[in-house]
Amino acid sequence: MTTQIEALKQRYLSHTPELFPERALLATKSYKKNAGHPIVLMRALAFKDILENMTLFIEKGEFFLGNPSPHGRSPVVCPEFGAEWIEKELDIFAQREADAIAISAENKKKLIKCLKFWKNKSVDSITKKHMPGIAKKAIAGGMITVGGTGTAIGNIPLDYAKVLDKGLNGILIDIQQKIDTFTAVKVEDADKLNFWQAAKISCQAVIVFAKRYSRLAKKEAKKEKDPGLKQELERISDILLRVPARPAENFREAIQSVWLVYVAVHIESDPHAILLGRFDQYMAPFYEKDVEQGRLTKQTAMELMACLWIKCTSMIKLRDESSSKAFAGFPLFQNITAGGQTPSGEDATNELTYLMMDAAELVKTSQPSIGLRYHGKTPDKLMLRAARVIRTGIGYPAIMNDEVIIPKHLLRGATMEEARDYCTNCVETDIPGKTDSRAHSGYVNFPKCLLLALNNGKDLETGAQIGVKTGEFNCFDDFETLYQAFKTQVSFFIDTIVQAYNIVDSIHAQVVPEPFLSSLIDDCIKRGKTRQQGGAKYNFSGIFGVGLSVAVDSLAAIRKLIFEEKIIKPDALMTALKNNFNTDPFVQKILLNKAPKYGNNIDSVDNLAADFTSFFAKDVIQHKCIRGGFYIPELHSVATHVLFGEMTGATPDGRHAGEPFADGLSPSHGRDKNGPTAAIMSVTKIDHVEVLQGLLYNQKCHPTVLESDASLKKFAKYMATFCDLGGHHIQFNVVSRQTLEKAKKEPQSYKDLVVRIAGYSAYFTELNSRTQDEIIKRTELRF
Amino acid sequence: MEKATKGLIFDIQRYAIHDGPGIRTIAFLKGCPIQCQWCANPESQKPKPEITFLDKDCINCGTCVEVCPKNAVKLDAHSRLIDRNSCDLCGQCVERCPSEAIKMMGRYITVKDLFEEMATDAPFWERSSGGVTLSGGEPLMQPAFVLSFLKLCKDNYVHTVIETALHAPRQIIKDVLCKADEIICDLKIMNDKQHTSLIGVSNKTILGNLSFLLKSGKPVLVRMPLIPSINNDEDNLKAVGAFLSAGGQKVHMELLPYHRMAQSKYDRLKKTYQMKNILPPTQEEMDQAIKELKKFNITMVRT
Secondary structure (H helix, E strand, C coil): CCHHHHHHHHHHHCCCCECCCHHHHHHHHHHHHCCCCCHHHHHHHHHHHHHHHCCCCCCCCCCCCCCCCCCCCCCCCCCCCCCHHHHHHCCCCCCCCCCCCECCHHHHHHHHHHHHHCCCCCHHHHHHHHCCHHHHHHHHCCCEEECCCCCCCCCEECCHHHHHHHHHHHHHHHHHHHHHCCCCCCHHHHHHHHHHHHHHHHHHHHHHHHHHHHHHHHHHHHHCCCHHHHHHHHHHHHHHHHCCCCCCCCHHHHHHHHHHHHHHHHHHCCCCCEECECHHHHCHHHHHHHHHCCCCCHHHHHHHHHHHHHHHHHCCCCCCHHHHHHCCCCCCCCEEEEECECCCCCECCCHHHHHHHHHHHHHCCCCCEEEEEECCCCCHHHHHHHHHHHHCCCCCCEEEEHHHHHHHHHHCCCCHHHHHCCEEECCEEECCCCEECCCCCEEEEHHHHHHHHCECCECCCCCCECCCCCCEHHHCCCHHHHHHHHHHHHHHHHHHHHHHHHHHHHHHHHHCCCHHHHHCCCCHHHHCCCHHHCCCCEEEEEEEEECHHHHHHHHHHHHHHHHHCCCCCHHHHHHHHHCCCCCCHHHHHHHHHCCCCCCCCCHHHHHHHHHHHHHHHHHHCCCECCCCCEEEEEECCCCHHHHHHHCCCCCCCCCCCCCCCCCCCCCCCCCCCCCHHHHHHHHCCCCCCCCCCCECCEEEECHHHHCCHHHHHHHHHHHHHHHHCCCCEEEEEECCHHHHHHHHHCHHHHCCCEEEECCEEEEHHHCCHHHHHHHHHCCECCC | CHHHHEEEEEEEEEEECCCCCCCEEEEEECCCCCCCCCCCCHHHCCCCCEEEECHHHCCCCCHHHHHCCCCCEEECCCCEEECCCCCCCCCHHHHHCCCCCEEEECEEEEHHHHHHHHHHHHHHHHHHCCEEEEECCCHHHCHHHHHHHHHHHHHCCCEEEEEECCCCCHHHHHHCHHHCCEEEEECCCCCHHHHHHHHCCCCHHHHHHHHHHHHHCCCEEEEEEECCCCCCCHHHHHHHHHHHHCCCCCEEEEEEECCCCCHHHHHHCCCCCCCCCCCCCCHHHHHHHHHHHHCCCEEECCC
């Protein structure tokens, strides 16, 4: 690694995560000053006040500037979203098991004082007040989670191409034109004028923000002794006088422009997964022009991109304790897309696609993870390059399959050109700059739905009636009746999520509109609506199904052992489940070993997985969003498979109470014994197109699988076959069990160990011990 | 009748990447005419199914004792024994054991069933120009089954590889082995006396078959397990080099470092692992041997 990049990485990532209240204090002051304005204007004015007054810093040796906080590895604190929970958990931040974060006594005092103002005003306190009782019960019972209750909502790809093409000045012209030509026709039309005014204030504020950085760079340049660094700072200062206000003229300006806009969005609110989109596509014209004119070398471009990786990883997110476990590792789920097709259907691979691989391999940081779009014309060379990066063990690129994903976007309403231009969003995918797809609107716990179906809707542990009364298990005549009861429970909890999330969605629109982010999503400006009001061209909300393999293996065991072979009596099963198999290891072993398990290419159980997934997918899409659009299904758990696992008793697949589920659509840990190809055959029996948002499939493999060049070539073909078979997404965790066990014992020596957990990468040593164990346990496939 | 139409296999392995071109599916055939002390698949040696007991998985439920029609299973808290004389391999204990502590090593399968079971991997073969590999044990101990399997593969345009130790009559080499698309064969020790004492048979047949194969023009990869103090001495390496280069053809060879990962299998079969004191070769020992062999007209490969 070049010493400059190495040093930059060390400087940024050596910071201990620490909380600074500056943004919270500035926002509070601004809100007090501007009380009485329409909310969207108050938000814009607060954004402006923060950008004009926050502490800026430059990390020595960086190529472009912009940080959302006064230090690296310091999360943005947004009391507009979370005030109650932050106040409540302030004392445990530094001590908690997952994602511990320091805060000084003085800063704590300041923060507590400012949080008082937000009582009954923040999203978390308002959603708490309005959350339906039925949803509260379901959340407490570990049946569902509901997203956006105390944090901003991300998973949104901005229109970077527009910023690069016309600059914020160009967007300001568009806004002004709307204001100048507007005629109100409806009572609520003043909302539109308010939004345009707010968008204008916000875009102007970001331009001022850039100028502040420009001045700082100039000041630092004066002080700098090293002539190389001095020149670099002067250059950066010049660039920041031009972008993002004006269109970018070259690669350096383009990457600075994208980055500053990206950072600003993270200051306006505290979303995760603000996506970097199709970087190799929107940056290509600048790269090609610069290289042609001799202004830029491949090496420099790659180092600039390496800087992007480092700066992304230095940004972290503050979560409440429960979410910090579910989403351990502070991830912001930054995702960047490589490869794929052009809007006209040609292969889009270019030199930048390869440079993205080089940069990621060089710095080996956890963020942003690359989603590599694969299709029939993807060059073998690119797949081999990807395999080499996977071999390093950083957990990405993930392979995303165009042949499955493009049809999904057509079904979601996009044009063919738009569909071919999709970008990756963790395992989700969206049309960049046009979509507000609200991943993480809610998660539903499939295995616990089955336990409710076995107990007439009552929680086996507490006896509380949290589900639908679907009848007593020992009165079910056949498997089909039980299966129906299970589906009824799942359907009920989908309804519950929708009911709760639509309220959350509406609260966000009324309390925390985002005028700046909305300026970067079509058709917000055209329609005069924030994205919270439904300004985006395409609107969705995602419902995630969790624990598919546990539910399906359990169903298959009940069908075979209780209904077909009658080896176990319903009462005996219920007793065994209640006792967590402690009194009856025999029943557990039978459930484990005498029934087919998903992941071994056995039709009887795989078809059950396919059938149930199809039911789930069809049920979800019948629900409408309040922004327009509809709910879309997803089989992905991020890390809720650990959280839900903890909240779910023993299951009829032989799993003990409290054990984690498998993630996404992966087979259960250690149950896929028939080799990796059989596991893929199982997983792809599910119709991945019908699941309109993402599906996650995670395989862990030992580094030896990728040792020689010959084996790398085979691995590249293996990934391609997964796509041939109709898989949506696959990613690989290449580490040895010994490495992981050692890393758990000696975290100090493994700080740079990046591990893939369910759709995102994190530093292994920052995970809690339970998540670490879960990763270690994950089937080490016999490749 | 059963033996004529069915083969005896003990495992199918998927995503094999070291045993022929592309991504392969391997069937391991059971039964071997030679007994190497370092054998990594001791369960492959006996040409009959075997019942094995894995003590640590047993939950002492007593089901096996109950169901055995021959009263061959003895079970108490400390030891689990199957009287191999009275056991007739009916398999009822295996079927009923809830914890998979008792396992049957080896099952009879028809050519068609084996092909179908392996061909679930066909999409991977097609993408990667892979196919099937027959290994063992010694596939050539079941020549009729192998021949008919190869024919079925050929009818379905599936690429075939056979891994063999070459201890078989020449007629079988000609009529069966040569029907495979590629051959991977073993070469261990050149000194016949030492060969006989460590492996139990003379190496005359093996070397004769190997010369024949090298001349036949079939694609052949010669593999040698490198075992410190057994076959990595300079004399043996020189003799190997001289033998392989004698015919003047370009020979492809791969050295496999000896490993001890089979020890737990020996425990499970209640067999003694005789190589406990021999360590895997160091990288220097591997490099040294490769250097030695490269002095001859041999292409050293690494799969």
